[in-house]
Amino acid sequence: MAVMTYREALNLALREELKRDPDVFVIGEEVGLYEGAYKVTQGLLKEFGPKRIVDTPIAESGFTGVGIGAAMVGLRPVVEMMTFNFALLALDQIVNSAAKLNYMSGGQYNVPIVIRGPGGPAHQLAAQHSQSMEVYFYHVPGLKVVRPSTPMDAKGLLKSAIRDDNPVIFIESETLYNVKGEVPEDPDFTIPLGQAIVRREGTDVTVIAYMGMMYRAMEAAEELAKDGISVEIVDPRTLQPLDTQTIIGSVRKTHRAVVVEAGAGFAGMGSEIATEITEEAFDDLDAPVLRVTGAQAPMPYARNLERAKTPTKEKIADAIRRVCYANGGR
Amino acid sequence: MAVTKVVMPKLSEQMESGKVIKWLKKEGDRVQSGDILAEVETDKADVEMEAFGAGVLRKILVPAGSTVPVGSLIGVIAEANDDINSVVGQAGAPAPAAEGGAKAPSDVAAPSGAKPGMADRPLVVPPQPRSEDPAARKPSPSTAPTAPSQTAPRPVETVGSGQRAVVPPSGDGGRVKASPLARKIAAQSGVDLKLIQGSGPGGRIVRRDVEAASTAPAAAAAAAPALRPVTPSVAGPEYEDVALSPMRAAIAKRMPLSKAPVPHFYVTTEVAMDRSWELREDLNGLEGQPKISVNDLIIRACALTLLSHPGVNASFQGDKIRVFHRVHMGIAVALDEGLITPVLRDVHAKPLAQIAVEARDLAERARQRKLRAQELSGATFSISNLGMFDVRDFSAIINPPEGAILAVGSVHKVPVVTDEGLGVGRRMALTISCDHRVMDGAMGAKFLQDVKRLLEEPLRLLV
Numbered sequence: 001m002a003v004m005t006y007r008e009a010l011n012l013a014l015r016e017e018l019k020r021d022p023d024v025f026v027i028g029e030e031v032g033l034y035e036g037a038y039k040v041t042q043g044l045l046k047e048f049g050p051k052r053i054v055d056t057p058i059a060e061s062g063f064t065g066v067g068i069g070a071a072m073v074g075l076r077p078v079v080e081m082m083t084f085n086f087a088l089l090a091l092d093q094i095v096n097s098a099a100k101l102n103y104m105s106g107g108q109y110n111v112p113i114v115i116r117g118p119g120g121p122a123h124q125l126a127a128q129h130s131q132s133m134e135v136y137f138y139h140v141p142g143l144k145v146v147r148p149s150t151p152m153d154a155k156g157l158l159k160s161a162i163r164d165d166n167p168v169i170f171i172e173s174e175t176l177y178n179v180k181g182e183v184p185e186d187p188d189f190t191i192p193l194g195q196a197i198v199r200r201e202g203t204d205v206t207v208i209a210y211m212g213m214m215y216r217a218m219e220a221a222e223e224l225a226k227d228g229i230s231v232e233i234v235d236p237r238t239l240q241p242l243d244t245q246t247i248i249g250s251v252r253k254t255h256r257a258v259v260v261e262a263g264a265g266f267a268g269m270g271s272e273i274a275t276e277i278t279e280e281a282f283d284d285l286d287a288p289v290l291r292v293t294g295a296q297a298p299m300p301y302a303r304n305l306e307r308a309k310t311p312t313k314e315k316i317a318d319a320i321r322r323v324c325y326a327n328g329g330r
Numbered sequence: 331m332a333v334t335k336v337v338m339p340k341l342s343e344q345m346e347s348g349k350v351i352k353w354l355k356k357e358g359d360r361v362q363s364g365d366i367l368a369e370v371e372t373d374k375a376d377v378e379m380e381a382f383g384a385g386v387l388r389k390i391l392v393p394a395g396s397t398v399p400v401g402s403l404i405g406v407i408a409e410a411n412d413d414i415n416s417v418v419g420q421a422g423a424p425a426p427a428a429e430g431g432a433k434a435p436s437d438v439a440a441p442s443g444a445k446p447g448m449a450d451r452p453l454v455v456p457p458q459p460r461s462e463d464p465a466a467r468k469p470s471p472s473t474a475p476t477a478p479s480q481t482a483p484r485p486v487e488t489v490g491s492g493q494r495a496v497v498p499p500s501g502d503g504g505r506v507k508a509s510p511l512a513r514k515i516a517a518q519s520g521v522d523l524k525l526i527q528g529s530g531p532g533g534r535i536v537r538r539d540v541e542a543a544s545t546a547p548a549a550a551a552a553a554a555p556a557l558r559p560v561t562p563s564v565a566g567p568e569y570e571d572v573a574l575s576p577m578r579a580a581i582a583k584r585m586p587l588s589k590a591p592v593p594h595f596y597v598t599t600e601v602a603m604d605r606s607w608e609l610r611e612d613l614n615g616l617e618g619q620p621k622i623s624v625n626d627l628i629i630r631a632c633a634l635t636l637l638s639h640p641g642v643n644a645s646f647q648g649d650k651i652r653v654f655h656r657v658h659m660g661i662a663v664a665l666d667e668g669l670i671t672p673v674l675r676d677v678h679a680k681p682l683a684q685i686a687v688e689a690r691d692l693a694e695r696a697r698q699r700k701l702r703a704q705e706l707s708g709a710t711f712s713i714s715n716l717g718m719f720d721v722r723d724f725s726a727i728i729n730p731p732e733g734a735i736l737a738v739g740s741v742h743k744v745p746v747v748t749d750e751g752l753g754v755g756r757r758m759a760l761t762i763s764c765d766h767r768v769m770d771g772a773m774g775a776k777f778l779q780d781v782k783r784l785l786e787e788p789l790r791l792l793v
Contacts, residue, residue, distance in 0.1 A: 255511050255537065286511040286537045287530070325530050325538075 002185050007177040009151035010040045013158040016187045018048050027054040027063055028080030037082045038177055064090035068097050071113040084119030084133040084171050098167040099142030114161045114168050120262050122174035127298035132263030137169040138240040144168045145240040147210045151181035156191030173211050196243035202232035205320050206250040208273050209260035210235050217260055220317040229324055248280045255286040256323040260311055265293025287323040292316050333417050334383030336405035338398050349397040355387045377703040385409050508535035517591045519544045519648040520730035569654045593766040596725045597774040599782055603741045603756040606788040625715045626686040630791045631784040633657045633677040639777045643710050645731040646767040660709030663696040670696050673709045723759035733768035737761040
């Protein structure tokens, strides 16, 4: 194990997969000469050359289409979105081509593409660059959606995504690129898609959270432990396919659940997980499942308003107290 | 800190209102959780109402002698410096009409605010702004939608008589609000949700309430003040917890599926009552002795037999069986409008004459509805006697969490074959209903066999 940043873990995964499989290539805006807007592709152009690391014009729909076409004829493209908000420009390519070609060609084509880049709220990136973009994709049949919270997950899941024979949406986070953690250097290390992980064991309530929200839930759990509330935290890691078994298993143990998501709550991941829990574990629930979500509003630029829109440690702790019927929950 | 609302408890499904007989605490008195605040008359009995929270009894909203609907706010417990105006304000018109006709406080249910035909629908009516409050008159679109949520669904902090009182949190026609988990545990442990007070938001019954209730009867029995001096003949702990064997655990799991929540089975025997009948006539011929009934003989016989058959004097507790070392006998008393089962405590330690006196007293007070709450709970076994109705035999329903109940038919004359030829004998049928999670057929049969032996050799009842 080596300690490295989330950014370095992604870079290592790309490097290992570029070495392992000559069909893998990276394409996107400023991935080559500039070494990536967030330096995830640092050193790759020098090591693998311009045929494997391809700089493109500012044309998301175009280079995503190039990637899909290349995937249809057997290559394994990794398409970088400078931020995932820009994937909106490529939505038709992703939704109508990448997600559906395997089905519509009767299995004659498959599209082994990875589309990756940072998404979700960061720090004062304002309304257009702070969106939790996963909601646009996990709704579409044919797309897998990954949200890795730790450096180890970033490496293990990106490698699985590249090796997957179907399209994978892989959304990182600006706020996590400098997070450090242990990462296996073994080039054969992968984490399968569709496996959640219990980040913290507890007995009183299950909190389901990923990315930055997972870290805030951890802080809330530490605080609540002082009040005798034992919080279990489940990180889904892959949102589609969702590992409901791990989530339901945890809820069957704790009998209460809180789902946290950074984006606006309406028809969000929290709604989906809450419904799964209600359908599968109804008789095990001692309280309604609560959601802690971003407000139904565009992300403001002002720091205080940004904080007001986003789930905070305090809001998460409050919801946990409420499902535990503990004092202090409102 | 915590402001505790004192509300009129609900003691039965039919109970709609209750009368405050007298307050035992006055405004300004400091109270602890569990202190008796007041006596309340209900449709079944007089009940001592315990405080559910600690603090100072700040406000008495309903004077002695007044009748108010179940769930009405009748007092407030809080610390001396707490602001209770909002709580008191929620009570709406705080002066209820004496004897019936009371107006429902707005935080309970407000039929007056409901549309016609919707009176039985769940309703939470936000408190109306008081007209003398100038702030309330200002239209305030931004705060108006949130106002009800700030006041209406506050966690219900209520006062009941400890283990039995139920408060319908929002006057929603008696539907029990319980979490799915609480319902599942209640079904498994035979707890009646209607008898539990919920501690969750809006009075929702949650897991901790059911778990507390499933252990409450024993605790209540131990805590209840003795009505008369009794000398338990068995020293030592009140009960012991026996681990479930794998077979018992399997039976416990399967049986509720066949007859939820308590899987009953029934065993019947016939008792030759000739000698008991003679003994009773002899005893009742003595000067200065209380009259002994056939039922008193049966109570005594069961009490003695239960001591040697502790498995029948037992209660299913979810993951274990609680075996009682003392016998508290529930005696079903028929009333015009139903049935009530007062409890004769430590009956195994009482001679026949004492049983006769106490059973008669309980039955009479049951008919006059003068029983106290603690005389209605904590039974470990019950007897239901329909002999006076010329009933041959019948089966009774177990009263959870008890494990068994004995149904007694009438003593009737039948032709019997004797050594001399054909004669006339007195016979009586006994049917025991047993909780299969606690015991099996052979246990019930052996118990009946020994009851039968005592009644057929009744001098044993006197020694």
